[in-house]
Amino acid sequence: NAGVTQTPKFQVLKTGQSMTLQCAQDMNHNSMYWYRQDPGMGLRLIYYSASEGTTDKGEVPNGYNVSRLNKREFSLRLESAAPSQTSVYFCASSEFAGEAFFGQGTRLTVV
Amino acid sequence: GESVGLHLPTLSVQEGDNSIINCAYSNSASDYFIWYKQESGKGPQFIIDIRSNMDKRQGQRVTVLLNKTVKHLSLQIAATQPGDSAVYFCADCCFNKFYFGSGTKLNVKP
Numbered sequence: 157n158a159g160v161t162q163t164p165k166f167q168v169l170k171t172g173q174s175m176t177l178q179c180a181q182d183m184n185h186n187s188m189y190w191y192r193q194d195p196g197m198g199l200r201l202i203y204y205s206a207s208e209g210t211t212d213k214g215e216v217p218n219g220y221n222v223s224r225l226n227k228r229e230f231s232l233r234l235e236s237a238a239p240s241q242t243s244v245y246f247c248a249s250s251e252f253a254g255e256a257f258f259g260q261g262t263r264l265t266v267v
Numbered sequence: 268g269e270s271v272g273l274h275l276p277t278l279s280v281q282e283g284d285n286s287i288i289n290c291a292y293s294n295s296a297s298d299y300f301i302w303y304k305q306e307s308g309k310g311p312q313f314i315i316d317i318r319s320n321m322d323k324r325q326g327q328r329v330t331v332l333l334n335k336t337v338k339h340l341s342l343q344i345a346a347t348q349p350g351d352s353a354v355y356f357c358a359d360c361c362f363n364k365f366y367f368g369s370g371t372k373l374n375v376k377p
Contacts, residue, residue, distance in 0.1 A: 258310030
């Protein structure tokens with residue numbers, strides 16, 4: 157049972173480059189989330205999707221876009237990466253108002 | 268997030284002792300709370316949850332207490348073990364969004 161799978165696990169980008177972080181879940185959950193975690197800090201919500209076809213901004217959405225491709229997949233795109241976006245990115249999924257299951261994270265460095 | 272916070276960034280306990288990790292929240296509309304454990308290099312892992320209509324919930328070696336009057340919750344770990352060493356986060360859920368505190372690092376001394 158894979159749970160929540162994120163790709164890639166590690167990535168180094170140059171300032172201004174773009175990339176898409178992929179996330180897929182196999183638990184048939186309606187809700188999916190993208191968080192970022194900076195060193196010594198908690199997780200901050202970037203975007204979330206309450207159901208297929210819907211997305212909403214979280215606490216720190218600037219510089220990011222998301223796509224809920226289908227019920228399983230929720231991708232996060234950085235159009236023009238900046239050093240301030242160096243972080244660990246976590247994808248999660250949950251049933252409505254229930255326990256969230258997290259992926260292993262993507263460690264992104266922007267130089 | 269802004270709605271939750273933790274009193275202590277680091278907690279050191281002796282193996283076998285009980286641990287208590289505290290968390291404050293500010294959003295009165297929050298109706299669901301979760302404690303997560305995050306080991307180094309891994310994603311957060313669910314420990315226990317509690318809904319706002321409860322004051323206490325017990326799991327295996329863990330107990331969560333919720334005081335709605337002062338907007339405070341705590342995680343109690345009984346007989347703390349080396350494997351409990353991790354960062355612990357509380358999160359509150361409102362309108363299907365989870366907001367996390369900054370975390371408490373628990374160090375278990377052998």
